[in-house]
Each structure stands twice: as structure tokens, then as C-alpha cells.
Amino acid sequence: MDTAQLLFKLILVVIIFAISLVIALYSTYAERKVAAFFQDRLGPNRAGPFGLLQPFADGIKMFLKEEIIPTNASAFLFVAGPSLAILTACIGSAVIPWGQKLTFGSTVIDLQVADINVGILYIFGVVSLGVYGIMIGGWASNNKYSLLGAIRAASQNISYEISMGLAIIALLLVTGTLSLRGIAEQQHGFWANGYFTWNVFKQPLGFLLFIICAFAETNRTPFDLPECETELVGGYHTEYSSMKLGFYLFSEYINMFVSSAVMATLYFGGYNFPFMDMISSPNWVTIIGVFLFFIKIALFIFFFMWVRWTIPRFRYDQLMDLGWKTLIPLAIANIVITGIVITFLNR
Amino acid sequence: MSTFYFIAFLSVLFSILVITAKNPVHSILYLILTFSTFTIHYILMNAQFLAIVNFIVYMGAILVLFLYTLMLMNLNKDSEPFKSNLVKVAAYVGGACFLITIISSLKAFNTSQLVILKDPNLGLVKNLGKILFNEYLLPFEVSSILLLSAMVGAVLLATKESKTT
Numbered sequence: 001m002d003t004a005q006l007l008f009k010l011i012l013v014v015i016i017f018a019i020s021l022v023i024a025l026y027s028t029y030a031e032r033k034v035a036a037f038f039q040d041r042l043g044p045n046r047a048g049p050f051g052l053l054q055p056f057a058d059g060i061k062m063f064l065k066e067e068i069i070p071t072n073a074s075a076f077l078f079v080a081g082p083s084l085a086i087l088t089a090c091i092g093s094a095v096i097p098w099g100q101k102l103t104f105g106s107t108v109i110d111l112q113v114a115d116i117n118v119g120i121l122y123i124f125g126v127v128s129l130g131v132y133g134i135m136i137g138g139w140a141s142n143n144k145y146s147l148l149g150a151i152r153a154a155s156q157n158i159s160y161e162i163s164m165g166l167a168i169i170a171l172l173l174v175t176g177t178l179s180l181r182g183i184a185e186q187q188h189g190f191w192a193n194g195y196f197t198w199n200v201f202k203q204p205l206g207f208l209l210f211i212i213c214a215f216a217e218t219n220r221t222p223f224d225l226p227e228c229e230t231e232l233v234g235g236y237h238t239e240y241s242s243m244k245l246g247f248y249l250f251s252e253y254i255n256m257f258v259s260s261a262v263m264a265t266l267y268f269g270g271y272n273f274p275f276m277d278m279i280s281s282p283n284w285v286t287i288i289g290v291f292l293f294f295i296k297i298a299l300f301i302f303f304f305m306w307v308r309w310t311i312p313r314f315r316y317d318q319l320m321d322l323g324w325k326t327l328i329p330l331a332i333a334n335i336v337i338t339g340i341v342i343t344f345l346n347r
Numbered sequence: 348m349s350t351f352y353f354i355a356f357l358s359v360l361f362s363i364l365v366i367t368a369k370n371p372v373h374s375i376l377y378l379i380l381t382f383s384t385f386t387i388h389y390i391l392m393n394a395q396f397l398a399i400v401n402f403i404v405y406m407g408a409i410l411v412l413f414l415y416t417l418m419l420m421n422l423n424k425d426s427e428p429f430k431s432n433l434v435k436v437a438a439y440v441g442g443a444c445f446l447i448t449i450i451s452s453l454k455a456f457n458t459s460q461l462v463i464l465k466d467p468n469l470g471l472v473k474n475l476g477k478i479l480f481n482e483y484l485l486p487f488e489v490s491s492i493l494l495l496s497a498m499v500g501a502v503l504l505a506t507k508e509s510k511t512t
Contacts, residue, residue, distance in 0.1 A: 117471065118472055121399045121403065128407025139418055158411055
């Protein structure tokens with residue numbers, strides 16, 4: 001890889017990092033506006049026009065608050081917890097293909113940071129690491145409520161990871177590749193050979209399982225038991241203040257953004273869109289594709305919020321019942337059915 | 348090669364910290380770091396699939412469970428069983444004997460001879476999958492069914508327990 005290529009990659013990393021942070025920033029604003037709409041209120045409207053500067057005001061507030069490390073907390077791990085949470089949230093975006101290649105004369109820019117051939121497993125690994133930030137922070141706080149929140153987060157993540165992995169296996173039976181770029185390319189256009197190309201039409205049950213597990217892995221309502229404020233004060237971040245609390249809240253929104261991007265790539269065609277072959281210029285196809293990819297991501301983020309303000313939180317035994325007795329059998333059945341259908345179609 | 352030595356140094360260092368750490372939770376955290384250095388070793392050996400599986404299974408699942416159980420147990424310094432000096436001396440002597448045995452057996456087997464893989468790209472997903480599903484199909488399928496049945500069995504055991512109580 002020559003220097004120019006390396007420089008493009010570096011610029012791409014910075015751009016993606018900035019985009020994830022800005023989207024996470026405005027997700028907090030959108031969340032409050034959506035909540036206000038659902039509850040027939042106005043929402044934030046004081047800072048700037050339509051309250052658009054509200055996220056920055058919140059950020060400044062977070063930075064100016066007093067930094068508190070409890071006396072009995074283990075200081076290093078107390079700081080490491082939120083840092084790890086935001087780190088694992090950010091590294092997931094490295095393998096997502098944001099668009100097709102851009103060509104300017106002889107230089108070709110690949111809109112993906114790293115096209116590793118085990119991309120989907122990488123995403124899965126990052127998701128499974130995500131729980132450490134919460135667990136370490138919750139344990140280091142030396143507080144009963146924090147510890148309970150951390151333990152809930154761990155058991156919830158492990159339970160839902162299994163069905164998520166099984167849902168991915170069924171998807172892999174259809175695609176036959178582990179590379180996210182390969183999966184995105186297979187969903188070219190919208191309609192080919194008498195059927196939809198997008199994987200959501202080939203794996204509807206798998207998509208349903210995946211989105212439920214994505215809700216559980218990002219700790220969003222109805223699965224936000226780790227920070228359930230009616231039972232646990234603030235859950236794992238009870239003892240946190242200032243920007244360390246901000247990191248935890250922020251990492252949730254970045255997680256939401258990354259998992260929306262993964263779902264859009266795996267099941268909703270990624271950067272592909274209907275009638276994309278009718279546009280002759282490949283660069284325009286790429287630009288429109290990237291734009292539509294972000295529209296898809298935004299719709300998924302809206303869906304996350306929609307569910308949050310519609311469905312109440314699960315009780316703990318309901319959560320475990322859903323994970324172990326409903327989702328796992330469904331996921332295994334999905335694998336078996338997919339295998340049988342593929343065998344008959346290939347005959 | 349220098350990368351290898353650096354990572355190998357880190358793995359040995361973190362492994363030592365695992366057993367010397369006073370706090371069990373700290374020792375699990377060092378174990379997580381040890382496994383992450385193993386992942387880097389696998390990547391250096393061009394075994395991408397093994398690296399990522401090590402990442403998911405060991406770092407992502409098994410050690411989370413370790414940490415989970417350790418957090419549930421109340422391990423205080425007061426409740427730690429007191430060991431007399433005689434037991435400590437005996438442990439040192441036994442450990443030293445074991446170390447000498449291992450080193451001498453390694454010498455006897457001449458394991459320092461390098462084994463060179465016929466196919467250096469064996470660790471990539473495609474090649475590994477082809478070998479697993481052609482040459483080793485039966486053991487692979489049997490072990491996967493075993494793992495699946497173990498998981499389903501664990502769920503069954505858990506549900507029966509909750510009905511009787």
C-alpha cells in the first residue's frame with residue numbers, strides 16, 4: 001500500500017470518526033424531540049433555532065461538572081470503564097462499507113477502511129467486547145446498584161449474543177461470504193433473477209432476530225435493565241459524573257449508529273438502491289448510494305427511538321425467557337429451514 | 348520478528364500478572380489482556396479465522412462469564428484462608444520440581460525444531476473451511492452437534508429447575 005493510499009485511508013478514518021460523533025451528538029437531540037413528539041410536548045427549543053444547539057450546551061455542561069471519583073472506588077478501573085465503553089463503540093465502524101469506489105482519473109478511493117475477509121465476525125467480536133466497559137465501570141464503582149447493573153448487562157449480553165450469532169449463521173448460508181463488502185455487493189440493485197436482492201427478503205426471520213438482539217446489545221429500551229432507574233437508581237453509571245457519565249451515554253448512541261449501519265449493510269442492501277444501473281456515471285451512483293445508506297441508518301435510528309418511547313421495559317425473567325426460550329429455538333429453526341430451502345433451490 | 352518478541356514478552360508479562368495479582372477481578376482483567384496478545388499472535392501467524400474466533404469466544408464470552416461469577420462471589424481479604432509457612436514452602440518446592448520436569452521433557456522432545464506448514468495460507472477462512480468440510484467432515488459435524496446439544500441441554504436443565512421450585 002503506497003503513501004497516497006494510506007493518506008486516503010487516514011482521511012477516511014477521520015471523516016468516519018467525525019461523522020459517528022456528530023450523528024451520536026444529534027441522536028441525543030433527535031431522541032428528545034422524538035420523545036417530545038410521542039408525549040405531545042415541544043422538546044428542547046431554547047438553545048439556538050429549534051433547540052439545535054442543545055447537544056453542544058449539554059456537552060459543555062458535562063465538561064464543566066465536577067469530576068468525582070468515589071473514595072472506595074478503584075480509581076484506575078473507574079476511569080478505564082467509560083473509556084473502554086467509548087473505544088469499543090467506535091472501533092466497530094472500521095469494516096463497514098460506506099459506499100462503492102470513487103474514481104478520479106487514475107486514483108481509486110475505496111470507501112471502506114478495512115476490507116478484511118472476516119468482517120462480520122469482527123463486528124461480532126467488537127459487540128461481545130462492548131460489555132467490558134459497563135462491567136468494569138460497574139464493578140469499580142464499589143456500589144451495590146452499579147454492581148447489579150453490571151451483572152445484568154453481562155448476563156443480558158451473553159444471552160442475546162447466542163441468538164445474534166445463530167441469526168448471522170443463517171445469513172451466511174445465504175451469502176456464502178464473511179466479508180461485509182462481499183455481502184453488500186451481492187445485494188446490488190433491488191430486483192434480480194425474479195426475486196429481491198436485499199437480504200431482508202431472503203431472511204425475514206433472521207432480520208427480526210438480529211434487530212431484537214441489536215436492541216439488547218445496545219441496552220436500549222425495552223432491554224435497558226442495566227440502567228433501569230426505577231429499580232437501580234442509575235444502574236452501572238450511578239456513581240459517575242461529568243464527562244465520564246457523558247462517555248457512557250455517548251457510547252450508547254454510537255453503538256446505536258454502528259448497529260444501524262450493520263443492519264443496513266447486512267439486510268437492507270447497504271449502499272445499493274433500486275434502479276442504480278440506470279445511472280451511467282459510476283461516481284454519481286457511489287455518491288447517491290452513500291447518501292441513501294445514511295438515510296437507511298437514520299431510519300433505523302428513528303426506529304430505535306420509536307420503540308423506546310412505545311414499549312415498556314421487560315421484567316428480568318421475561319428478558320431471560322425471551323432470549324433463551326424464544327429467540328434461540330427460533331434461530332435454530334431458521335438455520336434448518338434456510339439450509340433445506342437452499343439445498344432444494346440449488347438442485 | 349521483533350513484533351513477535353514484543354508481543355511474546357507482553358503475553359508472558361500479563362500471564363505472570365494474572366497469578367500475582369492480589370485482587371481476583373484484576374487477575375481476570377490481566378487474563379483478558381493475555382488473550383488479546385494471543386489474538387495478535389494468531390494474526391502474526393496469518394491465522395485470521397483462529398484469531399477472530401479466539402477474540403469472540405475467549406475474550407468476548409468465556410472471560411465475561413469468569414468476570415461475572417467473580418463479581419457475584421464476595422472475595423474479601425478477611426475470608427481468604429490462612430496458609431501456614433510449611434504449606435508455602437511445600438508449594439514452592441513442588442512448583443520448582445514441576446518446572447524442572449517440564450523443561451527437561453521439552454529438551455528431550457527436541458521441540459525447538461521448526462515445523463514448516465506446507466500451505467502458509469491455511470489459516471484463512473476459505474482454506475480452513477475447505478479442509479474442515481472435506482478432510483475432517485465427520486469429526487467437525489459430530490463436535491458441532493455435541494456443542495449444540497450441550498447448549499440445548501443446559502437450557503432444558505434450567506427450565507426444569509424453575510418449574511419444580
